[in-house]
Amino acid sequence: MKIQGKFGYGGWENCIFMTNGKVELVVTTDIGPRIIRFGFTGGQNLFREFKEQLGKTGGDRWRIYGGHRLWHAPEASPRSYFPDNSPVKYEIYKRENKVKLTQDTEKATGMQKEIEIKLDSEKNNVTIIHRITNRTLWDIEISPWALSVMNLKGRAIVPQEPYKSWEEKLTPARPIVLWAYTNMGDPRWVWGKKYIQLKQDPNAKTRQKLGILNTTGWAAYYLNGELFIKKYKYDPKAIYTDFGVNTEIYTDSDILEVETLGEYKKIPPQGSAEHTESWWLFKAKIDEREESIDGIVLPLVKETNETTKL
Numbered sequence: 001m002k003i004q005g006k007f008g009y010g011g012w013e014n015c016i017f018m019t020n021g022k023v024e025l026v027v028t029t030d031i032g033p034r035i036i037r038f039g040f041t042g043g044q045n046l047f048r049e050f051k052e053q054l055g056k057t058g059g060d061r062w063r064i065y066g067g068h069r070l071w072h073a074p075e076a077s078p079r080s081y082f083p084d085n086s087p088v089k090y091e092i093y094k095r096e097n098k099v100k101l102t103q104d105t106e107k108a109t110g111m112q113k114e115i116e117i118k119l120d121s122e123k124n125n126v127t128i129i130h131r132i133t134n135r136t137l138w139d140i141e142i143s144p145w146a147l148s149v150m151n152l153k154g155r156a157i158v159p160q161e162p163y164k165s166w167e168e169k170l171t172p173a174r175p176i177v178l179w180a181y182t183n184m185g186d187p188r189w190v191w192g193k194k195y196i197q198l199k200q201d202p203n204a205k206t207r208q209k210l211g212i213l214n215t216t217g218w219a220a221y222y223l224n225g226e227l228f229i230k231k232y233k234y235d236p237k238a239i240y241t242d243f244g245v246n247t248e249i250y251t252d253s254d255i256l257e258v259e260t261l262g263e264y265k266k267i268p269p270q271g272s273a274e275h276t277e278s279w280w281l282f283k284a285k286i287d288e289r290e291e292s293i294d295g296i297v298l299p300l301v302k303e304t305n306e307t308t309k310l
Contacts, residue, residue, distance in 0.1 A: 001121050011055015023124045023281050030057050032088045033101035033115040036067035046228045048149045048255050058085050066149050070113045070130045073145040074241045082106045110136035126279040134267040143241045144262040144275035149255050154223030156198045156249045159216045177211035177243045192290045198249050200256035207252045211245035218301050229280040233310040238263035278308045
């Protein structure tokens with residue numbers, strides 16, 4: 001297990017490098033909180049990087065940078081787009097294989113973002129705790145929103161609710177939310193009986209987005225023979241934003257984002273809201289057929305169920 005501070009990456013001199021010899025992460029501290037890289041050791045970055053923005057800091061304009069970030073939902077401009085262009089405080093806990101990043105309180109919103117990253121010493125598994133603290137003098141109502149900006153030309157996979165016949169179930173099974181710019185006939189969508197898939201296409205001319213209430217608690221991204229599985233908790237008693245969804249996928253010509261949301265609730269002054277994700281990375285070969293997902297992805301999801309604690 002290795003955690004190294006003062007690690008140079010992409011022009012930022014003060015990154016943190018984490019590896020267990022199987023997978024690795026690069027965490028920025030000159031900006032953030034943000035994880036700019038996640039992949040197998042020495043392998044491809046599953047996250048997108050915007051090379052023209054690497055190494056940049058400062059300024060009042062929000063930059064996407066790439067990687068994984070924390071926002072607060074529902075989306076609104078300028079609130080959601082407060083720039084994370086400044087250094088973050090960090091603590092390294094080597095005995096726990098953990099790094100904690102803390103952003104200064106956002107001047108415009110009065111909210112403070114924090115991300116804790118814990119890398120398993122043996123498994124291809126990372127636990128990410130996202131925390132938003134209310135530093136104002138009044139209640140605020142938000143949802144922690146975790147966004148992973150995935151690399152180009154991959155495919156997102158989101159499970160649907162288990163199929164049941166009309167005779168078995170008469171009531172609705174799942175909310176699916178569409179944005180005003182969503183085109184269900186776009187060829188990037190693969191609408192299946194068991195899964196919804198969305199492909200990233202660098203030549204695309206339009207944006208696509210979908211939200212779904214995902215009670216199974218996982219979503220995935222497949223890229224060049226590698227499978228990124230993101231797991232998260234569903235609470236049947238919780239209220240979720242955006243018409244009640246906890247999972248969103250978005251794409252345009254530059255990115256595909258796999259997004260999850262925590263509970264939408266009121267946070268008192270000095271109170272916090274948390275949302276946890278568990279990341280897994282596997283070598284796999286799958287195609288768009290649902291039989292391929294059933295035969296390869298589902299066993300891996302079940303394998304992670306035995307050790308994932310959310």
